[in-house]
Amino acid sequence: MLIVGGGLAAQRCAETLRRGGFDGGVRIVCGERHRPYDRPPLSKELLARGADEAFPLLRPAEWYGEHAVDLITGVRASALDHDAHRVEFEDGSALHFDHLVAATGARPRTLPEFAPYANVSTLRTLEDSRRLRELLSEGRRLVIIGAGFVGLEVAAAARAVDAPVAVVELARQPLGGVLGAEVGDLLVRLHRSAGVELFFETEVSEIDGGERVEALTLSNGVRLSVDHLLVAIGVVPDLGWLSSSGLPTVGIPTDLGGRSALPDVYAAGDAAAFHDPFLERHALIGHWEAASRQGAAVARTILGEDPAPAALSSFWSDQYGMRIQYLGHAALADEVTIEGDLDARDFVAHYTQAGRLVAAVVVGRPRAVPELRNRLSYLTETTAV
Amino acid sequence: MTLIPLIDAAACSAHGDCEEIAPEIFRLEDVAVVIGDGPDELMLVAARACPSIAIRLIERESGEQVYP
DSSP states (O other), rough: EEEOSSSHHHHHHHHHHHHHOOOOOEEEESSSSSOOOOGGGGTGGGGSTTTTTOOOOOOOOHHHHHHHHEEESSEEEEETTTTTTTTETTOOOOOOOOEEEEOEEEEEOOOOOTOTTTTOOOOOOOHHHHHHHHHHHTTTEEEEEESHHHHHHHHHHHHHHTTOOOEEEESSSSSGGHHHHHHHHHHHHHHHHTTOOEOOOOOOOEEEEEEEEEEEEETTOOEOOOOOEOOOSSSEOGGGTTTTTSSSSTTTEEEETBOOOOOEEEEGGGGEEETTTTTTTTEEOHHHHHHHHHHHHHHHTTTOOOOOOOOOOOEEEETTTEHHHHHEOGGGGGEEEEEETTTTTTEEEEEETTEEEEEEEEOOGGHHHHHHHHHHHHGOOOOOO | OEEEEETTTTTOOOOOHHHHHHHEEEEESSSSEEEEOOOHHHHHHHHHHHHOOOOEETTTTOOEEEEE
């Protein structure tokens, strides 16, 4: 059993295999040099003052020995030879497999115009997060490209340590507009009142600097000075190692059990596009909860168990002490209605399509969540024809 | 010790926050499971921390749901 990639999906897969009594060898080969760790804190609490030593390991070091899981870190896959059931690695080594789980995750998208500069980074790894924390603790002026969850969470973390921060977003709304204008506007108000400079429908038209970006001129004429620039414009599956395998490198389509089109090859996490029975297509999800469930789903398939029922798409985000709970598929909505008080951070946003609930955002009302989850559970079933 | 924790297994997505906060009460298996008892306050902290809102707390005597 070979698991390539060492994030949440890989860890959950190994755990579920062992708990289910799998007694074959389990080996995780992790591209990063760390044991599997949790990424959500990288844009949240790990950026806070005093988090210098924090290391959000998913399991303690001794877990791997205790569960006979062979963990190799710091080795990236370079190719899959499916005929030989073999994975080759960048260090020249190769490993045979009976079952292979592709769980190499995603890498941040970058912008070529910023590639030459030294003070530009993305946020995906523990090292990225530590570097940002150091810059923020020195009060450096951060400019973030992208008002998605990562960009906004980092902006909130920057304000929490009084670092100046500006966010530049091409779209009209934060979070790609998926949550609608009302919830988007609430987030914008929160960030602005905390001192974040936010620019929408704006792009960078001029970069000043030599080895480092010194200043940006935006398409609206505003000039921003820059100590550090963070590009937070989403991720793409990290699947270059599959380029000659016949599997698509834009995300591996799988069934609900995590099976790819190749026999004995499975995928989970950000690298996988699981089939969504309701949307009737394969979807890249990219949420923490999806990676967790998919890693376990692959393990169940290998154990010969039935797949777990499809789970409702959901995520959460913490900003300024406000927990945002999201359920469903807001992108399907044609109308949003708010129940409660946005500015009191006490509301449920109902997203409907032709009057039918397709998603909800809940802030400050955890009691509403179980019922909403029930009302949305039809989204996990095959579309009735 | 007047609260009973119940876990909605379909909602739990195994974040593990409950186990981290109250390892004597919760343990993470495929999903979180209740393994023991503990102070009400700790149960409340763990239930509120759950990003999936998968922990319900029931008052033992009255049967009333205290959280969420």
